[in-house]
Amino acid sequence: MILLQSILAAIPLHATLASPNLQSRQDGLETFIAREQPIALAGALANIGGLNSSWVQGASPGIVVASPSTVNPDYFFTWTRDSALTYTMLIDELIFGNTSLRKTIEDYATAQAILQTIDNPSGSLWPVGDGLGEPKFYTNITPFDGPWGRPQRDGPALRATTFMNLAPVLFNLNETDIFLKIYWPLILNDLNYVGQYWNQTGFDLWEEVRGSSFFTISAQHRALAQGAILAQKLNTTCGPCKQASQVLCFLQSNFWNESGKYLVADINVNELSRSGINSDPILASIHVFDANATCDAGTFQPCNSKMLATHKKLVDSFRNLSWPVNKNAGPRDAILIGRYPEDTYYDGGAWPLCTFACAEMLYDAVAQFKRSGTLNVDSISLSFFQDLSPNIKLGEYKGTQMDGILTNVTNYADGFVRAVQAHLPTNGSISEQFNHTTGMSTSASKLTWSFASFITMARRRASHFPPPWGATSKVANTNLTSSQCRPSSYNGTGKYAPAAAAGAPNITLPCMVEVLFEVNATTQFGQNIYVVGNVTRLGGKLNDPKRVTVPLSAANYTSQRPEWYVDKWLVAGQTVAYQYVLQNGDGGEFVFENGHDGSRTLVLPKCGGGRMTTNDVATFGS
Numbered sequence: 130m131i132l133l134q135s136i137l138a139a140i141p142l143h144a145t146l147a148s149p150n151l152q153s154r155q156d157g158l159e160t161f162i163a164r165e166q167p168i169a170l171a172g173a174l175a176n177i178g179g180l181n182s183s184w185v186q187g188a189s190p191g192i193v194v195a196s197p198s199t200v201n202p203d204y205f206f207t208w209t210r211d212s213a214l215t216y217t218m219l220i221d222e223l224i225f226g227n228t229s230l231r232k233t234i235e236d237y238a239t240a241q242a243i244l245q246t247i248d249n250p251s252g253s254l255w256p257v258g259d260g261l262g263e264p265k266f267y268t269n270i271t272p273f274d275g276p277w278g279r280p281q282r283d284g285p286a287l288r289a290t291t292f293m294n295l296a297p298v299l300f301n302l303n304e305t306d307i308f309l310k311i312y313w314p315l316i317l318n319d320l321n322y323v324g325q326y327w328n329q330t331g332f333d334l335w336e337e338v339r340g341s342s343f344f345t346i347s348a349q350h351r352a353l354a355q356g357a358i359l360a361q362k363l364n365t366t367c368g369p370c371k372q373a374s375q376v377l378c379f380l381q382s383n384f385w386n387e388s389g390k391y392l393v394a395d396i397n398v399n400e401l402s403r404s405g406i407n408s409d410p411i412l413a414s415i416h417v418f419d420a421n422a423t424c425d426a427g428t429f430q431p432c433n434s435k436m437l438a439t440h441k442k443l444v445d446s447f448r449n450l451s452w453p454v455n456k457n458a459g460p461r462d463a464i465l466i467g468r469y470p471e472d473t474y475y476d477g478g479a480w481p482l483c484t485f486a487c488a489e490m491l492y493d494a495v496a497q498f499k500r501s502g503t504l505n506v507d508s509i510s511l512s513f514f515q516d517l518s519p520n521i522k523l524g525e526y527k528g529t530q531m532d533g534i535l536t537n538v539t540n541y542a543d544g545f546v547r548a549v550q551a552h553l554p555t556n557g558s559i560s561e562q563f564n565h566t567t568g569m570s571t572s573a574s575k576l577t578w579s580f581a582s583f584i585t586m587a588r589r590r591a592s593h594f595p596p597p598w599g600a601t602s603k604v605a606n607t608n609l610t611s612s613q614c615r616p617s618s619y620n621g622t623g624k625y626a627p628a629a630a631a632g633a634p635n636i637t638l639p640c641m642v643e644v645l646f647e648v649n650a651t652t653q654f655g656q657n658i659y660v661v662g663n664v665t666r667l668g669g670k671l672n673d674p675k676r677v678t679v680p681l682s683a684a685n686y687t688s689q690r691p692e693w694y695v696d697k698w699l700v701a702g703q704t705v706a707y708q709y710v711l712q713n714g715d716g717g718e719f720v721f722e723n724g725h726d727g728s729r730t731l732v733l734p735k736c737g738g739g740r741m742t743t744n745d746v747a748t749f750g751s
Contacts, residue, residue, distance in 0.1 A: 158543055161550050162587050168557035169587075170222070173215055173580040178268065179236050184575065188268035191236030196561070196573035204573040206273060208265045209244075209284030210334060211578050212237070213291045214416075218581040220294045221588065221595045234295065238312065239632030241288060243270050245318055246627050246636050250678050251280045252666055254318065255638045257698055258625040261285045261322040262331060274665070276675045278332035283345040285319035286352035287416075290598075292316050293355050296362075297596050309363050314628040317367070320356045323349045324369020324619030327376050330682070333395055334409060335468055339657075339680065340398030343384050347413035350376040350428065354605035355598050369619040374607035377427050378614035384410075385435060390509060391442035392435055394469065399655045399714065406446045407469040408483040410439050411490050415585070418493045419600030423501060427606035431493035434510035440490060441513040446470040452565040454479060454552065461516050463487070463544025465552075465563060475572045478562035481549045482582035489582075491542035492589040495535045504531045517541050546586065559583060640701040640736035646681065647694045648709055648745040650722075655714045658683075658693040658747075662707035663727070666699060671727040674719040677710050705731045711749040722747040 156164070174180050176197065179190025184197040185205075193212035196204035216237050223230045245254055245261060249272040252259030262280030265273050292312045299308040327349045333342040350373060357370035384392045386405065393405030410429070414436045417428045424432040447455070447466050455464040465479035466487050498504045504526045506514050514521045517537040526534060552568040553559065559579035561572035588594075599605055627633035646660045658681045661668040668676035681693035699705060706727045711720045731741065 156550075158547060158550070162546070162590070165553070165557050165583060166587050169559065169580040169583040172558065172575055173218070173577050173584070174233070176575065176577040176580075177215075177233060177237075178240075180233060185268065189240055189270050191233060191238070191240035192268050192270065193237075193577055194268050195578070196576045198573040198575070202573055204576070205268060206265045207268050210264065210281065210287055212241075213284065213287035215577050215581045217287070217291045217294060218584050220291065220298070221585070221593075223295075223298060224595055225588070225593055238292065238315065240270060242315055242628040242631035242633035245315070246633050247272050248665065250274055250277075250665065250668065252698065253639075254625045254627065254636075256623045256625065256641055258318065258322045258325065258621055259698070261319060261625075262326065264332070264336065274669065276678055278336040278339065279678055280326075280331045281334075281336065281345075282323075282326055282329070282331040283334055283342070283348050285322040286345070286348040289316045289319035289323065289352045290348070290355060290416075293352075293359050294595065294598070296359055300362075305363070309365070311628075311630045313363060313365070314626065315631050316356065316359075318625050318628065320352060320367060320369045321619070321621035321624055323352050324372045325621040326618070327353075327372060328379070328616040328618055330397055334412070338395045338398050338403075340395040341379075341383070342395050342409060343380070343392055344394070344409045344413040344416075346376060346380045346384075347410075347417050347429065350380055350605075351417045351598065351600075354600075354602065357604045358599040358602055368624075369621060370604075372617065372619050373604055374609055375615065375617050377605075377607065378609040379616070380429075381427070381608075382611070382614060389442065390512075391439040392429065399657065403469065403471050404446070406442055408443060408466060408480070408486060409469075410436065411443060411483070411486045415486055415489050415493060415589075417600065418490075419597045420493075420496055420500065420594040421597040422497065422600035424497060424505070426600050427608060428600050430497060430600065431490045432497040434505075434507050436490065437494065437510045437513040440487060441516065444487065450565075452479070454563060454565050454568045455548075458548075461541075463541055463548055465548045465565070466545070467562075467565070475562055476564065478565050478571055480562055481553075481559050482561075482576070482579045484545050484549050485579075485582040485586040488542040488545035489586040489589050491538055491545075492586070495538050495542075496589070496592060496594065498531065498535055502531075503527055504534060542590070546590075641698040642701045642733045643696065643698050643740040644705075644731065644733070645694060645696050645740060645742040646707070646745075647692060647743050648681070648747050649691050650693055650709065650711070650747045650749070651691045652683075652686075652693075652711065657681075657712040657714075659710040659712060659719070660695060660707055661710055662705050664699060664703060664705055666697060667705070667707055671706060671708055672721060674710075677712075677719050681709075699733060701733055701736050703733050705733060707731065709745070709747040720749045722749055 175184045176194045178188030178192040185194040188194050192207045193215050195211050199205045219230050249260050249263040251263040264281040330340050334344045353370045353373035356367045360367035386393050392410040394407030394409035414431050422430045429436050458464045466484045467479050518534050552563050560570035560574045561576040564571045659677045660679050661677050668678050670676045681695045685692045707729050708725045709722045
């Protein structure tokens with residue numbers, strides 16, 4: 130801890146934005162990475178509760194705080210997604226030899242076991258696990274009940290994967306029984322959720338678009354496939370893992386933009402103003418990366434031709450924005466990258482973690498090409514390679530020819546790291562964004578995910594790869610025909626249980642009643658319908674736009690029957706007041722229904738009652 134505190138002393142809590150020393154910006158890349166890597170690890174650990182960090186006082190042990198920033202923006206919360214990605218990095222570091230991290234990993238397991246049981250606006254653990262889709266909580270492990278984009282279905286998949294990555298460590302220590310007792314129940318809750326809800330829409334990793342996200346679906350497939358492999362090693366079963374082939378079929382069939390030659394970030398959305406060009410697929414590819422996988426594996430590995438084409442499309446989209454911070458870059462040089470070209474959050478700045486991801490994906494791809502001994506340039510990847518090796522042609526490359534091409538790819542990847550290096554303050558702190566005009570740090574300071582992304586990028590550049598997770602296995606590559614591909618799901622109802630051995634509390638399982646809120650409401654494309662009510666799982670308060678958190682689905686909507694619906698489990702015996710709300714586009718204003726300011730009521734039966742359906746009709750406005 131002495132090393133951690135000495136490093137942190139150089140990074141004040143409210144880091145200065147003064148211009149960094151130009152010499153440090155001009156250090157060689159090897160020197161820069163060697164200096165920054167311990168700073169980034171210390172920064173990530175400083176944002177975790179229980180490690181004596183002054184940055185996040187009050188956070189519970191094992192809780193990852195997104196950033197110590199509490200104003201403009203307030204990120205002093207814990208997100209399931211960010212936490213899982215941070216601990217995935219820390220488990221990698223444990224595997225690479227940093228045994229001091231085991232205690233905080235155990236703290237993380239306890240914190241997540243508790244969080245799984247917390248009732249929240251998305252639901253609860255029992256009986257259908259819908260509460261696992263809640264994206265963020267207060268740092269003292271209590272529910273956040275404010276308005277937010279919920280549910281977010283990547284969190285359970287990422288958390289399951291994080292704990293599954295710990296399995297080889299404990300197996301090597303002859304602690305398989307401990308893993309089965311403590312970690313497997315945690316994992317199984319999350320896998321049950323993935324298997325049950327993978328084919329339902331939710332909010333993307335940027336928490337803005339509701340639909341089906343490439344990143345989310347990729348993470349869900351890896352979790353289910355890895356779960357199936359691990360269950361076999363543990364001599365147990367994983368019912369939801371049978372959905373892996375269907376998830377893969379959906380992933381392969383729906384996200385490729387044939388005319389534009391890139392993988393889009395989201396489908397099944399009401400958002401028309403975006404191209405779909407996004408860092409989302411790049412981040413997905415480095416998450417599912419397996420050093421042993423081939424480029425044509427079922428998952429979209431970094432060396433996959435469609436991933437390389439998507440990488441080029443993303444980078445070109447930011448070249449076209451002509452940001453001043455990228456003005457000195459040549460037409461084939463790496464540049465700073467943001468989330469997506471239409472971004473306006475904090476003026477749509479450059480994100481270090483997205484820029485590092487562009488580098489990491491290419492380091493991963495180079496490793497995969499080298500392992501296979503062959504680089505195949507096809508019509509999809511040709512334009513990517515031509516940017517770096519202008520004379521390259523369609524065909525297969527080996528030996529010294531391949532080595533020359535891969536040297537160009539590696540140098541290009543290094544350029545993305547240098548692009549970030551040029552704007553980092555001398556104390557090594559990495560914020561969420563750089564202003565695209567001035568290059569100054571902006572948005573949330575000391576972002577945990579930014580620190581983690583630097584570390585994983587640096588490890589891959591040094592050819593330090595975690596153990597393979599099974600991307601080459603049959604279960605991860607089961608290709609279904611179009612007739613076999615269907616939106617099936619696993620019925621996890623009643624199969625969720627507190628992970629007591631990991632530290633989950635003994636909770637009283639309430640008697641629940643299933644309610645199908647079904648309403649006929651004529652809408653225009655881009656509009657959404659929500660339900661709000663006077664109970665926690667419906668927002669908790671009527672006539673308050675800030676409490677509108679439960680969206681309905683339009684999957685059954687037709688012109689003859691404009692049906693919107695959502696299935697919710699509510700505590701039995703309550704009298705529930707509720708109303709419907711129309712939203713004019715994602716992020717638009719809310720309009721409460723005519724004539725119903727809380728006069729709709731449901732008297733829920735006592736225990737043992739069957740499913741209830743509302744069969745309502747709603748109108749909005751004049």
